[in-house]
Amino acid sequence: MKFAVLVFPGSNCDIDCYKAVQDTVGEPVDYVWHTATDLSAYDCILVPGGFSYGDYLRCGAISRFAPVMNEVAKAAEEGKYILGICNGFQILTEAGLLPGALLRNTSMKFRCHDTVLHVVNNQTPFTNDFELNEEIVIPIAHGEGNYYCDEETLKDLQQNNQIVFTYKDNPNGSLADIAGISNKRGNVVGMMPHPERAVSDLLGSADGKRMFTSILKAWRDTHGTASVR
Amino acid sequence: MLKATVYVTIKQGVLDPQGVAVQGALHSMGFQEVESVRIGKYMELSLNTDDRAEAERRVKEMCEKLLANTVVEDYRYELEG
Numbered sequence: 001m002k003f004a005v006l007v008f009p010g011s012n013c014d015i016d017c018y019k020a021v022q023d024t025v026g027e028p029v030d031y032v033w034h035t036a037t038d039l040s041a042y043d044c045i046l047v048p049g050g051f052s053y054g055d056y057l058r059c060g061a062i063s064r065f066a067p068v069m070n071e072v073a074k075a076a077e078e079g080k081y082i083l084g085i086c087n088g089f090q091i092l093t094e095a096g097l098l099p100g101a102l103l104r105n106t107s108m109k110f111r112c113h114d115t116v117l118h119v120v121n122n123q124t125p126f127t128n129d130f131e132l133n134e135e136i137v138i139p140i141a142h143g144e145g146n147y148y149c150d151e152e153t154l155k156d157l158q159q160n161n162q163i164v165f166t167y168k169d170n171p172n173g174s175l176a177d178i179a180g181i182s183n184k185r186g187n188v189v190g191m192m193p194h195p196e197r198a199v200s201d202l203l204g205s206a207d208g209k210r211m212f213t214s215i216l217k218a219w220r221d222t223h224g225t226a227s228v229r
Numbered sequence: 230m231l232k233a234t235v236y237v238t239i240k241q242g243v244l245d246p247q248g249v250a251v252q253g254a255l256h257s258m259g260f261q262e263v264e265s266v267r268i269g270k271y272m273e274l275s276l277n278t279d280d281r282a283e284a285e286r287r288v289k290e291m292c293e294k295l296l297a298n299t300v301v302e303d304y305r306y307e308l309e310g
Contacts, residue, residue, distance in 0.1 A: 065295070100300065101300040103243065108247070146244075
């Protein structure tokens, strides 16, 4: 299976994502520049955190129109796995690949610390290695991670089991404690916490590791390939 | 030449933490009469066209597509010149 890590001007978690893939599943991974117009070689696309295009206007507003995003939309349509982390989550909502929007934290503070998440849906390709309702430790680092959507959308999210992670102690004011959601089909997930920063006990937590092993497991289940490491 | 002025504000009902912080500062300075503060964005666009109807249509499209996130923001604009 092949991973792409998108790189926008201003991405700063791209190297962490790249190394997380190498260290957790050891599958091939490439950096892909935001001007790329072909993602057909990739099975999973990681949209990393950072401050793409300086977060000018709104987080993710400009990156959403980068040429590569047309390809991301196509890949989503094809059922490929797409994971947006932090700024990547903001980009996916701006692009309309995930519902809702991310507002400034209600505390007005940039919050950078470990958080405890509940795994609300372990049926996605990104979370099948977790137990349902398991508590996991994943760090956050954001000023605009306050998830918002209208009531109707929230109802949809709940009914379709699209809420993937919730915070135990809501750090940013997110609606319904939401930390991560998926699209209806489940192949696109966005989350504010950083699993790529939690792939080794040396980093304080290795819980993020299982997001990457989940992806590989899901891919092998659907492709029947035993590319054993 | 036409000039478009675009105002983008967070929707009523959606919390504006910046506005709340500024309101708090105004209160602490003694401006108790301030009941609420909403902070938005102000943009000036110079358009190299004189076709008002066309400009109007295009600016609306710019607002919907990029300048405002209509999930959480309202916009309005003025055209002059």
